[in-house]
Amino acid sequence: MQDPITGSSNETIKWQPEPALRGTFTIITTCVITLLLCVYSSVHLNLPAINQNRALVWLRRTGWIFGALFAPEYIIFTAQIQRSRAKLLSDEAREAFKSGGNDVLGDAENGSPPRRNPWTSSHSFWALMGGIAIKPSSRKPFIPNSVQSTLTANGVSLLLKTSPHLLPDISVDEVKDKSKASSLTKLLACVQASWFCLSTITRFIQHLPVSMLELNAFAHALCTLAVYVLWWHKPLDVSQPVFVSEDELDPLLAYMWMASKTSRLPPKPGDEHVEYTVGKDPEFEAILLDEKTAAGELNSSTSGPVDLLELSDGSTDSSPTTTSRVEVTTTTSLCDTNFTSNPSSTRWVETRTETTGTGEDAKSYSYTTNHPPKFYLAPLDIHRWRLAHHALIKYKLSKPTKNLDLVTVDAIGETMEYDNKDSPLEPLWGIALLFLLGTAYGGLHALAWDAHFPSERERLLWRVSSCIVASPLAVVILAVIVILLSELVGLNDDVEQSSNTKQKEKHKPAKSKTRRIVGFFWGIVKGLTVGLLSTAIVFLYIPARAYLVYESVRTVFFLPPGAFETPVWTQYLIHVT
Template sequence: MDELGLNINATGVSSRGTSPRLWVAPPNFRGTMGIFTLCVSTLLICVWNAIHFDIPMHRFSTSRKFMVAISWTLLAVISPELILFIAFNQRLAATNVLKLARKTFSARRPARQGVIEGDDSSESIKEVANGAQDIIPVDEELNRTRKYSFTIVHGFYASMGGFVFDFLDENGKLDGPTFLPPGQTRMCISSSGVQFLLRHDPDLIPDISESSITDRSRGSSVGKGILIAQLAWFCANCISRLAQHLPLSLLEIATVAHGLCGMLTYALWWHKPLGLIDPTLIRGKRAREACALMAICSMKHQFLAGGITSIHLPAEVDFMTTVLSNEDASQTELRKLKPSSSASPVSDSTELEKQPKHTAEGYVSLVPEEQGLGELGLTPQRYVSPGVLQETSIALKAQFLYRIRKDDIPWHSRRRMPNEPVNLSPLDVNRWLMASNAMKRYGVNLKTLVDEIPSSQPYVLPKSTMQASSDTKARSPKGIAVTNAATVLLTVAFGLPHFLGWNVDFPSLTERTLWRIATVTVTSWGVGMCILAVMGISVRWWFDASPWDRRGEALFVACGSAVYSTAAGFLLIESVVQLFFLPPAAYNLPSWSNYWPHFG
């Protein structure tokens, strides 16, 4: 006899008159494991589908790709508002690129004569898509009318490492002089770098269609539909429980908060391509010179832990000027130098001995503001750098966290006397000479670069990483206001759902008190940091300093982040602990939620 009271004969047909059950309703209760698996599955579906990775400069192996995905998934579970903030910054960057691109490409000026004098005919842009290699020469027609419209998808593509300077030719060999360290052949163009090119050399930006980008994306309407359906069911289930006066577990409340952040992240990244593995490569002499100019204008950044901690090196251009005095013989010789693809800018050892401003190792020694390099007479400033990496605490941070050796510190971040000669390495010389050529082509000088271009931005990066989008590096009133307003809104969006647990049953009174304190801390953290930012601006203004200078804020941000991380971590841990101390009513199900398809 089976459990329903039916006698089954050898043929498998019931022998009594009792009819089979055509429909059996699900139970009206749930268990601890059911609550746990429901919340975890909803959380993982939300996080896994919401994260849209940037494009790596080189293809990752399967194992490394998996480890990167796991790392970002764990970070999104622990700190979903950080991922939301990154998505907000990338959306803002993509929008800014789109606005400037439409303005630039809708008002093309007549071609300037001689702007590519000396360029090689092999300069090209190579688009890598699905294994195919399309070569698009850029020197055939400058300032040409673009075939494809620039859309928000292009804006995201430009903001996620879609465009990369490549120093290799078709045969995998160096295409000319380089200023990159040994083993490095590419530089990723950031969203700020794309805007730099739009202002000075828009023809270097490839003319590619939106479909050539989206066809490589692995995002699908099916995945989006599953995510939306699962989150909609989960939220409807929570609302139904509240309407029927059934208690929610803290884990469900935490899942609602994560789900809200996930949906907002998904909305901000809606037009961002998903799963792209190959960038568009930009090659040629003109591209290398543009890259050199963008490199000296870029603040160097290294990130760790999702961008929560980072180290910055000032932009080289802030420590450079031009020679104003009359040229002497040695200075004239220095200005005759040309970039070299060899280890030294000048390869003839006999010639090296005749030039007193060279060392036998190929280094060039310049007296600041007296001896210049290149046709523009580029020279170091007499200003003594504060030696960012020479301070003990930061030096330890650089060495142990970021693996920066003392020899890797660039010339402009080292301590020196005002008139002490500066020794430029062969790579430094190449970078200066190539940047000088780009400045001549664009009709700019160091003064206009410093005045018009914020040197707090990374225009080119040694690798593409979403960590670079964890901070806007804003130095303007509008930028600082937008960043702080976004911080307030995002922390409120994550913290507000936790107030649903204000009066739930806790294992102890102490845990309830700590939950309430942590909830208020997380929700109001953005407001507190905004107040500190306003106070910092006011203090700088009071002491006649630049009110928009962000130096000195790192300590406050670090302390605030420690407080926030502690509060958010407690909320997550307590959500799991309270699962084992639920009241009996928490195991009852609302009357209709089982009939909605879902995972769990």
């Protein structure tokens, strides 16, 4: 009688080797699982905006997942920028916190307790991704609607330089606890990606056919490993920041709010045919502060500590309080601040665009209005200005003349700007890295140059698409040639001299007629180049990317027999199929 479990009571097998063949279903499931793990787990998004709609959060994540599917090298580029910025922030924290984080500079002066937890790379990533938010603590409001704002990288850097003890003192374990993915989860994704890479490389070595779907998944697996190297210390899927609310922080918050785009004028409501646009300068850009007055205040402030202003009922502030609006002009300042309005700010410029007619008969007319350079400050604004002025004096800060991007009420973008003042060429290296990664991605697909395709037309389209995707290398070479030619001819002199003083420009020799003509045509050439590249990206590069993904899926049903053979030893490595 045959045993229902073993099949036979007499015959047993001590060891059955893995089959040397695989099926189409195994190829598809292995590639799909690897792609899903790589694409989904490689996207380490920054925190969403405070109280952001959950649907918008998922929409944002979906967009990045599709981006990782069609352009995985862009995720590497983003990770490299963030890693570079996190390293700079860690260096600043090392300067701010003594003895590896046990003592804080200025603790004795501020009377705050020593820092218990060291600042690590995980802290830097957590801070950069929007992990620290600020709540106004003043009983008297000074931020519109008392909204909570998130510290940007620049904002965290400012706190490290002025009041590092105000930053949350949490351990690295607490930072990791906020992440929805543990190191074990990341390790499993890396193991799957590593197995897939080894399996594909082994097929190349043994001259076994590789399906286009495997080749595409191989490129994503390599990108995922690179991303995890760069983002290993970055928390994954953190949804809520740590809130800081201290009276001592209010002046700095007022300063940061007025120096960021959060203080821009709100757009004026229009209608279907009328649209209004106003200057996008932050509030501080529209304010002037007399340098001599500011210097005198700074000198006087060094003689003794400046008490925190408490502009609420029963405060000790000696300035007059009012419930009505206060007018600040170019000649009239706000009491106790010496802040006047800046007449050259774009804040006073309003453009009204009116559209008449419909369809082909539609016409647009624009009208520009220059409003008087006046502020009409409500009590909330007065309190904010005085707090910001207090921060200027206490921390010896300079009045910003541009958007410093210190706080935001939106989600912090994943693609950050390089901010390494010691290496001004680093942004160029970043762009070159992005283009070279794109070339490598296209080059991997070009490995299937002589692979089996259902038709010669599809083979030709694959080759052309691979070359187009690998073309950024040519763009890098062309850009280097353009820069070298510009330097050789001296066409970049104007850019360099624009930052010089007027005294230097006064003694600048006049351009020759030949150089002016060459410069004119050179500008045309550069404009045409930018236009052609933009057109090529829209009509060639993006379709080529899409075709590589489409053809990778289609050709899995037209594979030669050798594609179903497996390198036996790879079956014994841990993986998911």
